[in-house]
Amino acid sequence: xxxxxxxxxxxxxxxxxxxxxxxxxxxxxxxxxxxxxxxxxxxxxxxxxxxxxxxxxxxxxxxxxxxxxxxxxxxxxxxxxxxxxxxxxxxxxxxxxxxxxxxxxxxxxxxxxxxxxxxxxxxxxxxxxxxxxxxxxxxxxxxxxxxxxxxxxxxxxxxxxxxxxxxxxxxxxxxxxxxxxxxxxxxxxxxxxxxxxxxxxxxxxxxxxxxxxxxxxxxxxxxxxxxxxxxxxxxxxxxxx
Amino acid sequence: xxxxxxxxxxxxxxxxxxxxxxxxxxxxxxxxxxxxxxxxxxxxxxxxxxxxxxxxxxxxxxxxxxxxxxxxxxxxxxxxxxxxxxxxxxxxxxxxxxxxxxxxxxxxxxxxxxxxxxxxxxxxxxxxxxxxxxxxxxxxxxxxxxxxxxxxxxxxxxxxxxxxxxxxxxxxxxxxxxxxxxxxxxxxxxxxxxxxx
Numbered sequence: 160x161x162x163x164x165x166x167x168x169x170x171x172x173x174x175x176x177x178x179x180x181x182x183x184x185x186x187x188x189x190x191x192x193x194x195x196x197x198x199x200x201x202x203x204x205x206x207x208x209x210x211x212x213x214x215x216x217x218x219x220x221x222x223x224x225x226x227x228x229x230x231x232x233x234x235x236x237x238x239x240x241x242x243x244x245x246x247x248x249x250x251x252x253x254x255x256x257x258x259x260x261x262x263x264x265x266x267x268x269x270x271x272x273x274x275x276x277x278x279x280x281x282x283x284x285x286x287x288x289x290x291x292x293x294x295x296x297x298x299x300x301x302x303x304x305x306x307x308x309x310x311x312x313x314x315x316x317x318x319x320x321x322x323x324x325x326x327x328x329x330x331x332x333x334x335x336x337x338x339x340x341x342x343x344x345x346x347x348x349x350x351x352x353x354x355x356x357x358x359x360x361x362x363x364x365x366x367x368x369x370x371x372x373x374x375x376x377x378x379x380x381x382x383x384x385x386x387x388x389x390x391x392x393x394x395x396x397x398x399x400x
Numbered sequence: 401x402x403x404x405x406x407x408x409x410x411x412x413x414x415x416x417x418x419x420x421x422x423x424x425x426x427x428x429x430x431x432x433x434x435x436x437x438x439x440x441x442x443x444x445x446x447x448x449x450x451x452x453x454x455x456x457x458x459x460x461x462x463x464x465x466x467x468x469x470x471x472x473x474x475x476x477x478x479x480x481x482x483x484x485x486x487x488x489x490x491x492x493x494x495x496x497x498x499x500x501x502x503x504x505x506x507x508x509x510x511x512x513x514x515x516x517x518x519x520x521x522x523x524x525x526x527x528x529x530x531x532x533x534x535x536x537x538x539x540x541x542x543x544x545x546x547x548x549x550x551x552x553x554x555x556x557x558x559x560x561x562x563x564x565x566x567x568x569x570x571x572x573x574x575x576x577x578x579x580x581x582x583x584x585x586x587x588x589x590x591x592x593x594x595x596x597x
Contacts, residue, residue: 160595160596197481199422200405200408200410201404201405201408202404202405202408202409202410203404203409204413205404206410206413206416207410207422208408208410208411208424209422209424209481210481211480211481234410234411234424238405238407238408242407242408243405247405247406248405249405252596255583255596256582256583257581257582257583258434258578258579258582259434373430373431373544377431377437377544380435380436380437381436381437383436384436390435390436390438390514391435391515393435393436394434394435395433395434395435395436397430397431397432397433398430399428399430
């Protein structure tokens, strides 16, 4: 897999902390929902820095969009969120990853998909949700999305719209610091009982994808296994130390 | 490529000197795993070495702790580009585990609680290059970092250092483990930047 010259063709701010970059690569082979790419930046003196970012766009669109959350002490993400502009070039390697992925034709026989995202862990799950909607997939999808405040929620309007329009998508929001006006429950961190209550029951045999910061993924997967979900049916992707 | 990333300066260069290509230094200890964290109890835990002819050596947790252990200080390199320098471990050398084992195998499949597997050339596990580690930084290895015992093969990308290790199967021919079936390189040498297949 080699580095491909990539043109930034668009940039959309998602939140105060995150931006989506639309990228164009000659000969881009397309991706599977859930995959990531490596991004390489090169400084004037030839120094390079590489980080991995999940693809946010649907597989069917064949478009390549990454949504990047700024890490305050990050080396690459501040540049991608605040500095890079359409017309600039970066380098991309990918798409990569064959595990934390979903294709509309899978699994066979059909099983529900439980998606659980914390913060920017929503990004690869969003690619799956967009792919699901565009393919009019009948696979039951349920998303549990934990985020600090409504303003920091990625793709909030789109998720509300997709939940309304996609008959096979159900979204549960967990606001941990601030709830939106009129939200039925006060803000609270996900805990054992609220997590277990928000997902498909174990007997439905869902395949579960969990993505987020490492402590979030560790807690949630532990609660699900304790509640009778099979560890073999849980796929995880983590970031941070 | 032509040109550079306007406005990108990057971190102080000294931090990246001596690192394998494409790596950066982290002070934290990120966790990567494909699923839920397995938690085998010490009473159930065992480690086996199985040769290509089916001969099995087996250690219970208490037997394993009786084996001579070594302190290891090494740099580790994750395929997701972070490197952690000067990490401190305690573990049993794979040379010790295979001492006296009659084999003509050239490869090993490491097997973990939870079903994870990774394949390695036997030569990458022998000669003082690999350990089964039970301590990190002077403390028992945390479950999310692979405790009670993980493989430690610091000269390869860290996915080869299988967490929650329970078996080493010696094989005559190479076969693909979990990440190797999912797009990652068969050997994974950071100096050669063998990330993807």
